[in-house]
Amino acid sequence: MNMPLDAEPECEDAALLARYVQGDASAARLLTARLTPRVFAHAFRVLGDAAEAEDVSQDAMLRLWRIAPEWRTGEAKVSTWLYRVTANLCTDRLRRKRGSALDDIAEPADPTPGAEARLQDRARYDALQAALATLPERQRQAVVLRHIEGLANPEIAVILEITTEAVESLTARGKRALAQALSGARAQLGYEDESH
């Protein structure tokens, strides 16, 4: 399926959503092309499973289409709302999978021997994904939003429904933990010196 590139980059998501509600099919295509990759990328990095990330992405986008007629322009950014829905859907999936409250899971101090062994055979992206998987869920969400998606801390605070200070704390601790998790596989990943 050929999905067009963003033909109207200057057009706000909310304006496109309004056009979608009025029956404009091209607005549906543009929003799909613009937002689905961001939702999928976030879900994939948090869940670490492409099939599950696809399910979450389709579910999040479906919720957007359904809420579109009631969308009030100016109250929130569409992408922020969508990230929040995606983050919550990911949290639900991870909780169901683990069967315990994620907030109770302690932050790992060191990568597990199993994780280190896997890092030896994986490329850098897989190593990063494995390292992300070692982070507590909230920390992982914050690191992905801040350092991979490139969002600002205040927007992440809205998405995760926490304070900006909490975001700063989560991302700082998350990044340290990532560096630590990846440090054991530096040689296999092609990093030669010891500096980070």
Next chain:
Amino acid sequence: MTELDALLTQARDIDTPTPLMGRVLEDALAQQPVPRLRVAPTIWAQLANVLGGWQGMGGLVAATCAGLWIGISPPQALPESIIEILGTTDSYVQQDPSLSGFGWDVEEG
């Protein structure tokens, strides 16, 4: 930029599965509200709307009838000055003849 920063930046590029894009678009089109046809209002409907709807039109008709009735048959109780304002006074101006009765008498002998 550290190695980790570089790795995180590179990680932004994830290919979105094409079938997912297709399914999302299918959902979008299936959920899209159907635009409703808007019937153009008639000229009478537009006029009634301009005049304030049926309430405004009723008031306008009542005021017109009352004015017409007062004009045709002014009530006796109205003061003379109001009747004059309305322009329906029965008063007339007695014209003085250019020739007096006496003059006629003189001409005709």
